[in-house]
Amino acid sequence: MSAISKKLWEGKLPVCFELASHEVDCPTEPGMLYLMVARTSYLTMFSQQIEEFFNNYINLKQKDEVWFEYNGSPLRWHYPCGVLFDLLCNPATDLPWSITVHFQNFPSDVLLRCPGDNAIESNYMMTLKEADQIKHKGQVISNMSRNQHMQLWHGIRSENFDEFWTINKKFMEGFEGLCTFRNIPVRVYFQEKLLQRQFAAEETTLETALNNFFPNSFSQDQQTMKVVIQGISPPLSSSLQWLSENLSYADNFLHICVHSIPV
Amino acid sequence: MATTSEENKPKKVEVLLRPTGDAPILKRKKWQVDPSQSVQWVIEFLRKLLKCEPSESLFLYVNQAFAPSPDREIGSLYECFGVDGKLVLHYARTQAWG
Numbered sequence: 513m514s515a516i517s518k519k520l521w522e523g524k525l526p527v528c529f530e531l532a533s534h535e536v537d538c539p540t541e542p543g544m545l546y547l548m549v550a551r552t553s554y555l556t557m558f559s560q561q562i563e564e565f566f567n568n569y570i571n572l573k574q575k576d577e578v579w580f581e582y583n584g585s586p587l588r589w590h591y592p593c594g595v596l597f598d599l600l601c602n603p604a605t606d607l608p609w610s611i612t613v614h615f616q617n618f619p620s621d622v623l624l625r626c627p628g629d630n631a632i633e634s635n636y637m638m639t640l641k642e643a644d645q646i647k648h649k650g651q652v653i654s655n656m657s658r659n660q661h662m663q664l665w666h667g668i669r670s671e672n673f674d675e676f677w678t679i680n681k682k683f684m685e686g687f688e689g690l691c692t693f694r695n696i697p698v699r700v701y702f703q704e705k706l707l708q709r710q711f712a713a714e715e716t717t718l719e720t721a722l723n724n725f726f727p728n729s730f731s732q733d734q735q736t737m738k739v740v741i742q743g744i745s746p747p748l749s750s751s752l753q754w755l756s757e758n759l760s761y762a763d764n765f766l767h768i769c770v771h772s773i774p775v
Numbered sequence: 776m777a778t779t780s781e782e783n784k785p786k787k788v789e790v791l792l793r794p795t796g797d798a799p800i801l802k803r804k805k806w807q808v809d810p811s812q813s814v815q816w817v818i819e820f821l822r823k824l825l826k827c828e829p830s831e832s833l834f835l836y837v838n839q840a841f842a843p844s845p846d847r848e849i850g851s852l853y854e855c856f857g858v859d860g861k862l863v864l865h866y867a868r869t870q871a872w873g
Contacts, residue, residue: 641841708851
């Protein structure tokens with residue numbers, strides 16, 4: 513468990529939740545709900561709190577499942593909050609992060625429904641299983657008990673670093689006695705699209721990985737795109753194995769947001 | 776080095792559908808699927824083939840280990856979990872793994 517992991521775990525985003533103005537069904541203004549949201553969390557973890565805050569101001573007859581929007585884009589709750597922020601916001605100008613809350617017209621063609629806490633936990637566990645398939649052929653997760661799985665999720669829910677990392681460190685061990693993972697699970701987000709590949713750990717750098725997604729777009733002296741992982745832009749020469757051990761999210765994927773730099 | 780590259784990305788992904796538990800066997804198991812189609816699309820396609828009632832559930836698994844998110848693209852699953860040019864997906868009527 514590195515100091516970096518602890519620092520990232522404690523990373524929070526100030527979010528201002530505001531009810532969509534056309535959904536206000538009350539003579540008094542509902543006001544705004546300010547929350548500090550952990551980068552590792554998922555937006556729908558806060559649904560209940562948000563619903564309680566706005567419930568008196570909406571038309572209950574037209575009420576559907578709560579969903580979130582930023583700048584015209586519906587927010588995919590099954591991506592970690594830190595990924596959504598790095599993907600859509602500029603930290604220099606967009607803080608606090610102003611998210612619009614909706615209870616009507618659920619965009620089911622774009623968003624997955626989130627029927628409750630079980631759905632968030634299940635999404636997390638499935639993503640973690642997928643990452644472990646890539647890192648250790650699924651051996652680490654299948655050797656864990658149901659209690660250990662629950663401890664991981666409970667650690668995320670309660671934002672308890674030690675509770676989570678006591679178990680999560682097993683995912684950071686090498687594959688079958690090696691110092692590295694079997695492969696490194698990487699998700700890249702670019703222009704509303706999720707791209708996923710795996711990379712052999714040895715000698716792969718961030719630059720090699722990115723050039724595999726975007727041929728000839730990344731080099732030390734010329735860069736046409738900006739890369740953000742966990743809110744920072746690491747050097748392109750960083751080892752992918754090191755990044756995976758230190759900058760992965762709780763689901764054990766290295767989530768990389770890529771932005772075009774305007775010419 | 777990367778294990779896959781843009782050049783050898785197939786136009787269509789060969790998907791092999793295998794039943795698990797009491798799920799019925801399909802007459803035709805191999806299908807050519809556009810890599811940009813989603814997991815949800817495959818589930819709906821399978822539901823039609825198997826004539827599932829709206830009340831019946833259907834689950835889809837990769838590597839007999841995890842259920843991918845319904846909005847995942849088949850192409851991105853093939854990138855990591857394709858074997859011998861095929862993506863093997865197991866389907867089940869009840870939750871089989873995880």
